[in-house]
Amino acid sequence: GQNIDQPTEMTATEGAIVQINCTYQTSGFNGLFWYQQHAGEAPTFLSYNVLDGLEEKGRFSSFLSRSKGYSYLLLKELQMKDSASYLCAGMDSNYQLIWGAGTKLIIKP
Amino acid sequence: IAGITQAPTSQILAAGRRMTLRCTQDMRHNAMYWYRQDLGLGLRLIHYSNTAGTTGKGEVPDGYSVSRANTDDFPLTLASAVPSQTSVYFCASSDSRVNEQFFGPGTRLTVL
Numbered sequence: 001g002q003n004i005d006q007p008t009e010m011t012a013t014e015g016a017i018v019q020i021n022c023t024y025q026t027s028g029f030n031g032l033f034w035y036q037q038h039a040g041e042a043p044t045f046l047s048y049n050v051l052d053g054l055e056e057k058g059r060f061s062s063f064l065s066r067s068k069g070y071s072y073l074l075l076k077e078l079q080m081k082d083s084a085s086y087l088c089a090g091m092d093s094n095y096q097l098i099w100g101a102g103t104k105l106i107i108k109p
Numbered sequence: 110i111a112g113i114t115q116a117p118t119s120q121i122l123a124a125g126r127r128m129t130l131r132c133t134q135d136m137r138h139n140a141m142y143w144y145r146q147d148l149g150l151g152l153r154l155i156h157y158s159n160t161a162g163t164t165g166k167g168e169v170p171d172g173y174s175v176s177r178a179n180t181d182d183f184p185l186t187l188a189s190a191v192p193s194q195t196s197v198y199f200c201a202s203s204d205s206r207v208n209e210q211f212f213g214p215g216t217r218l219t220v221l
């Protein structure tokens with residue numbers, strides 16, 4: 001079966017660094033996506049990895065290991081506005097996204 | 110219109126009623142999608158369309174139908190609503206199957 005696992009909730013301090021992990025199992029693989037979703041709003045795209053390694057984009061970085069079926073999203077210099085849910089999604093061989101339930105990130109001052 | 114819009118924003122519906130959720134995008138994207146999002150679960154794909162004139166079934170298609178008469182519009186119809194269809198529905202689009210998806214603001218549907 002297809003499955004995406006990520007922690008339900010994480011707490012971090014403003015100004016710190018947090019890493020949100022995701023393990024995936026998909027039928028075929030066409031990349032790994034991360035989205036951000038603020039409460040009551042639509043998901044918005046953060047990153048896409050299809051090759052192994054780290055992709056850096058400002059304060060956010062995403063890492064992929066295809067051999068381990070593993071990805072993480074790294075958020076640096078945390079700000080209060082980063083409080084949101086972070087959704088991990090793997091794209092299968094049919095180009096359909098399989099979504100995790102999301103990790104709710106709580107930022108404390 | 111800028112991006113992707115959905116209507117209505119929210120709706121309370123009696124069980125057994127027919128309902129169409131509307132979705133329109135102005136980005137000329139080929140692919141469009143309908144998802145439902147329930148607490149504690151990931152987004153689940155209901156139906157999708159890779160290009161105008163074609164549609165396909167996703168993970169949870171039962172009780173829903175779609176049409177794609179043109180590039181811009183992708184309505185989702187519940188033929189006879191049931192309480193288990195209470196959810197937040199998101200429409201999304203992308204310019205190709207492998208690219209990022211852009212989401213509409215969502216429709217919160219309650220079926221009583």
